[in-house]
Amino acid sequence: MVGEMKLMIEEEQKFQGKALSLxxxxxxxxxxxxxxxxxxLQMFEQSCFGHLLGxxxxxxxxxxxHGLLLRKADPKTVSQLNGIKFIVGKKVIQFTAQQFCIVTGLRFGNLPxxxxxxxxxxxxKRKYFANDKTVNLLELEKAFLECDDVDDxxxxGFLYFAVFVLLGSEKHVHIDMRYLKLAEDLEDFGKYPWGAVCYAKTNASLLRALCADYQRVKVPTKTAKTKNLERNQQQRQPVDQESTTSKVFPMHFR
Known part of the structure; x- marks a missing residue:
């Protein structure tokens, strides 16, 4: 029942913010x-990612x-098992793996x-990152741009697309090194359940997006132990009046 559910952040406590796509x-x-x-390019267009070039x-x-995130149902009042639930008007909507699969056309399945x-x-790894235990997005991009081996x-390029488009992150973030090994065999790469990976990451980012804001808006600040601390806290601008930024991974609407 909708009446039994509650918003994670109540109507009177909503705030301005900006959700970023990474x-x-x-x-x-x-x-x-x-x-x-x-x-x-023609071969790429016929691959598992080809339909996303547009x-x-x-x-x-x-x-x-951001507005939708403010309508997120409180996870304490509703199960998140089948995806995140939002309360919009008098209806409950949810973000499920099945919907994500239909929209993106990406493969789902068990992770090998x-x-x-x-x-x-x-x-x-040996040719381009021989001395590196980790590789971030910038380093992968540099290797791709400078590579002159036709096969490599x-x-x-497939790995670059997966990391930069599907699994969006800030460019200093390290990639999953196992994807380098996966990219060695493009047949296996194409069969990999990228939809499942992308959905899980998107789902997790949506769950995290307003977590910090939820804590500061709804969880009372502990009573200060001294009058000086209380006075300092009173002089600060209330945090629920500030504009905040949430980072959301995409493909995802990503």
């Missing part, structure tokens, strides 16, 4: 189209996303085992 969609797709040969002009509607790449078992640039 997917580098337009930049990544433009880069791939410039880097790939015509033949490679989303480079997709607009990110931050106010709508992928060995950790080493210089001995992974040529991409195609493999790195």
């Amino acid at each position: 997917s580098h969609t337009k930049t990544a797709i433009t880069t791939i189209k410039e880097k790939f040969t015509e033949q490679q 989303i480079e002009d997709l607009k990110w509607t931050s106010p709508i996303v 085992f992928i060995p950790i790449p080493t210089n001995e078992n992974c040529s991409l 640039v195609f493999k790195l």
